[in-house]
Amino acid sequence: MNRIGKLYFRYGTMGSAKTAMLLTTAYNFEERGMSYICFKPVVDTRDKKNVIRSRIGIERECRWIYKETDLYAEIRDIFEKTLDLPQWILIDEAQFLSAGQVDQLARTVDDFGINVICYGLRTDFRSHLFEGSRRLFEIADTIDEVKSTCSCGRKTIVNARIDSKGDIITEGEQVEIGGNDRYMSVCRKCWTNKRIERMSRDRLPFESE
Amino acid sequence: MNRIGKLYFRYGTMGSAKTAMLLTTAYNFEERGMSYICFKPVVDTRDKKNVIRSRIGIERECRWIYKETDLYAEIRDIFEKTLDLPQWILIDEAQFLSAGQVDQLARTVDDFGINVICYGLRTDFRSHLFEGSRRLFEIADTIDEVKSTCSCGRKTIVNARIDSKGDIITEGEQVEIGGNDRYMSVCRKCWTNKRIERMSRDRLPFESE
Amino acid sequence: MNRIGKLYFRYGTMGSAKTAMLLTTAYNFEERGMSYICFKPVVDTRDKKNVIRSRIGIERECRWIYKETDLYAEIRDIFEKTLDLPQWILIDEAQFLSAGQVDQLARTVDDFGINVICYGLRTDFRSHLFEGSRRLFEIADTIDEVKSTCSCGRKTIVNARIDSKGDIITEGEQVEIGGNDRYMSVCRKCWTNKRIERMSRDRLPFESE
Amino acid sequence: MNRIGKLYFRYGTMGSAKTAMLLTTAYNFEERGMSYICFKPVVDTRDKKNVIRSRIGIERECRWIYKETDLYAEIRDIFEKTLDLPQWILIDEAQFLSAGQVDQLARTVDDFGINVICYGLRTDFRSHLFEGSRRLFEIADTIDEVKSTCSCGRKTIVNARIDSKGDIITEGEQVEIGGNDRYMSVCRKCWTNKRIERMSRDRLPFESE
Numbered sequence: 001m002n003r004i005g006k007l008y009f010r011y012g013t014m015g016s017a018k019t020a021m022l023l024t025t026a027y028n029f030e031e032r033g034m035s036y037i038c039f040k041p042v043v044d045t046r047d048k049k050n051v052i053r054s055r056i057g058i059e060r061e062c063r064w065i066y067k068e069t070d071l072y073a074e075i076r077d078i079f080e081k082t083l084d085l086p087q088w089i090l091i092d093e094a095q096f097l098s099a100g101q102v103d104q105l106a107r108t109v110d111d112f113g114i115n116v117i118c119y120g121l122r123t124d125f126r127s128h129l130f131e132g133s134r135r136l137f138e139i140a141d142t143i144d145e146v147k148s149t150c151s152c153g154r155k156t157i158v159n160a161r162i163d164s165k166g167d168i169i170t171e172g173e174q175v176e177i178g179g180n181d182r183y184m185s186v187c188r189k190c191w192t193n194k195r196i197e198r199m200s201r202d203r204l205p206f207e208s209e
Numbered sequence: 210m211n212r213i214g215k216l217y218f219r220y221g222t223m224g225s226a227k228t229a230m231l232l233t234t235a236y237n238f239e240e241r242g243m244s245y246i247c248f249k250p251v252v253d254t255r256d257k258k259n260v261i262r263s264r265i266g267i268e269r270e271c272r273w274i275y276k277e278t279d280l281y282a283e284i285r286d287i288f289e290k291t292l293d294l295p296q297w298i299l300i301d302e303a304q305f306l307s308a309g310q311v312d313q314l315a316r317t318v319d320d321f322g323i324n325v326i327c328y329g330l331r332t333d334f335r336s337h338l339f340e341g342s343r344r345l346f347e348i349a350d351t352i353d354e355v356k357s358t359c360s361c362g363r364k365t366i367v368n369a370r371i372d373s374k375g376d377i378i379t380e381g382e383q384v385e386i387g388g389n390d391r392y393m394s395v396c397r398k399c400w401t402n403k404r405i406e407r408m409s410r411d412r413l414p415f416e417s418e
Numbered sequence: 419m420n421r422i423g424k425l426y427f428r429y430g431t432m433g434s435a436k437t438a439m440l441l442t443t444a445y446n447f448e449e450r451g452m453s454y455i456c457f458k459p460v461v462d463t464r465d466k467k468n469v470i471r472s473r474i475g476i477e478r479e480c481r482w483i484y485k486e487t488d489l490y491a492e493i494r495d496i497f498e499k500t501l502d503l504p505q506w507i508l509i510d511e512a513q514f515l516s517a518g519q520v521d522q523l524a525r526t527v528d529d530f531g532i533n534v535i536c537y538g539l540r541t542d543f544r545s546h547l548f549e550g551s552r553r554l555f556e557i558a559d560t561i562d563e564v565k566s567t568c569s570c571g572r573k574t575i576v577n578a579r580i581d582s583k584g585d586i587i588t589e590g591e592q593v594e595i596g597g598n599d600r601y602m603s604v605c606r607k608c609w610t611n612k613r614i615e616r617m618s619r620d621r622l623p624f625e626s627e
Numbered sequence: 628m629n630r631i632g633k634l635y636f637r638y639g640t641m642g643s644a645k646t647a648m649l650l651t652t653a654y655n656f657e658e659r660g661m662s663y664i665c666f667k668p669v670v671d672t673r674d675k676k677n678v679i680r681s682r683i684g685i686e687r688e689c690r691w692i693y694k695e696t697d698l699y700a701e702i703r704d705i706f707e708k709t710l711d712l713p714q715w716i717l718i719d720e721a722q723f724l725s726a727g728q729v730d731q732l733a734r735t736v737d738d739f740g741i742n743v744i745c746y747g748l749r750t751d752f753r754s755h756l757f758e759g760s761r762r763l764f765e766i767a768d769t770i771d772e773v774k775s776t777c778s779c780g781r782k783t784i785v786n787a788r789i790d791s792k793g794d795i796i797t798e799g800e801q802v803e804i805g806g807n808d809r810y811m812s813v814c815r816k817c818w819t820n821k822r823i824e825r826m827s828r829d830r831l832p833f834e835s836e
Contacts, residue, residue, distance in 0.1 A: 017233040031264075032357075110816040123766075145769075149238075336556050337556060366559065433655060446644055450778055452776065567656075567661065
């Protein structure tokens with residue numbers, strides 16, 4: 001095959017409209033008659049309907065990626081069945097891919113000339129890379145930021161995990177399903193300040209706020 | 210005022226989802242409780258409802274910009290009435306701003322520390338800059354491309370005007386309201402090839418295709 | 419030919435190290451055994467030696483571009499004589515190209531698959547696009563900023579012209595050869611403030627500063 | 628302090644002229660009278676002279692960063708002694724920073740409003756992030772690629788390690804000092820193909836080439 005494809009990583013914090021961008025891109029492909037497939041890693045098994053949905057009110061069907069899915073084999077199978085390759089592959093929540101699955105995507109790009117755009121978080125609530133994000137930073141052809149703004153005006157960098165009292169948590173599992181914690185994307189300075197604030201409070205439990 | 214604002218120009222061809230990006234950005238501001246105002250130049254007076262609407266199915270209210278609107282004065286007036294300044298200003302179809310209005314926006318950014326994001330076309334159907342785009346390329350703080358893909362796989366650069374027979378037109382008014390022409394965004398190579406194809410046909414009218 | 423080339427525009431203010439970037443890029447091509455040619459518009463006929471030279475202390479030979487040079491024909495001639503095409507073309511001071519010469523470069527990219535990188539100023543001392551910059555903003559495949567910093571910390575946007583008294587001038591020829599004026603790249607806010615300062619002084623000549 | 632700083636990561640493969648960019652930036656700061664300090668991690672203790680030197684033929688003095696250096700403390704000390712803070716800090720070979728040192732730089736940015744630009748490799752010869760690169764991808768404010776071109780025309784992604792026979796090696800220490808191996812930056816596709824080529828040869832040792 002002669003086409004030249006690229007592996008893109010578009011990273012951002014929670015609420016930076018990555019999914020809206022993915023769906024808008026899909027819509028554009030439809031308008032121009034370009035073929036594409038959407039994929040999304042299964043994280044929460046409570047999900048029933050295989051769709052990618054944005055809070056702005058739009059959605060598209062997708063294929064699930066399971067822990068054991070071989071993405072290279074799956075795309076090659078689509079090709080063998082339909083005798084046609086999609087021109088574009090769009091992946092939501094790409095931080096949840098395994099390193100091996102990112103490598104499979106890279107081989108898909110290099111062998112078939114398909115373009116693959118991965119949208120995902122950069123880091124978890126402790127500011128550590130996810131496995132999928134790490135591998136994408138290592139081997140993606142093009143890395144772009146989907147920016148959003150902290151309430152202080154700076155760019156958001158961290159997805160802070162907030163407990164039921166509104167405090168920033170820095171310990172726990174990387175992904176917590178069905179829990180009560182919430183997330184808030186903040187800039188690095190606000191994140192540091194709030195952790196310092198919390199720590200000083202924790203060290204002085206007899207002091208009322 | 211101590212805030213530091215920026216004047217952004219996000220340019221792209223028709224159908225590159227600039228308006229969807231604007232509306233997604235507006236949605237994000239709402240979610241984070243950040244104040245913003247949308248503006249749009251009036252081009253076609255047949256427009257009745259003051260909204261910015263994307264083909265993906267979302268819309269937001271906007272203020273109109275008329276030929277004689279002084280954007281600096283208008284934003285200062287909002288400030289004087291509400292004693293509050295919006296943090297962000299979003300402008301759709303910014304290619305239709307006058308050079309003077311872009312200068313007013315720059316002063317708004319520099320004097321009030323407001324951030325202004327202008328979404329607009331780069332060039333018209335003859336590949337010439339619009340007045341608003343020209344001034345934005347001259348003085349914007351940050352210039353970003355909103356990319357989309359030609360059916361040949363390359364990036365779209367030109368908004369080709371197509372007549373009723375499907376041929377590319379390269380003469381006529383910059384903006385044609387209520388006409389029958391359509392537009393198609395194509396890469397530079399496809400645009401050149403199609404014009405050459407058309408020209409050779411025009412020169413040889415006795416040859417059947 | 420099957421290669422896919424691109425037309426790049428890397429714009430910046432004076433002193434943003436555009437020429438140093440060009441020469442560093444040329445050095446890299448040499449190290450990897452990749453063929454390239456440097457070009458530069460002749461502006462000042464007092465230039466004798468055909469070199470591109472950076473203030474950091476490095477230089478490379480170049481071909482001159484005259485007002486009447488047809489860049490497409492020149493590169494095609496090189497091909498016909500050597501039976502080989504350069505893989506890259508590097509152009510310094512691209513703001514001084516004519517619109518037609520930029521179009522010739524675009525055709526070179528599209529017909530021969532060569533990559534062309536144009537380094538140049540965005541605007542003149544009145545913040546208006548140069549002819550070459552305007553055409554590059556209109557049709558370049560990729561537009562990147564070469565950033566530099568104003569003494570106030572913001573990004574430089576304007577190449578201010580300074581007269582012998584240290585005042586910002588906003589009238590005169592776009593290019594002044596052999597004159598005594600100097601240039602200083604400043605951010606938009608500093609530029610506006612200094613012009614206002616000068617204007618108020620000019621209006622009140624009887625007031626001492 | 629009221630200044631707003633940023634932590635930049637400019638990553639690229641070997642030979643992409645990162646050091647030349649750093650030195651060009653330093654030169655520009657000198658021309659504008661802006662204060663800066665250069666730092667570089669000590670890797671090879673055989674280095675005697677504390678300079679950052681580019682193959683294009685320019686160099687600047689630097690301070691060494693040792694494994695135990697606390698960069699936050701060091702910069703604060705400079706401030707206490709000189710009662711002045713540098714406006715910019717430039718770091719070469721930033722992939723060799725420890726994660727803790729990157730965090731110290733982030734605090735320097737956030738507490739003192741200094742700008743820090745880190746130039747470094749993205750990944751090692753096995754395409755895995757270095758410790759410093761990983762932490763920079765996690766928390767940098769702005770991530771930019773310094774691009775260079777593989778001999779096949781695609782963008783380089785991997786720093787391949789080459790043994791004395793010219794074969795690509797994929798096992799060994801991350802950093803090898805004083806060894807005989809060489810490095811070659813290649814695109815992902817060439818890297819994969821060459822490893823496949825080598826593996827098939829290694830599996831068939833009885834076949835002559």
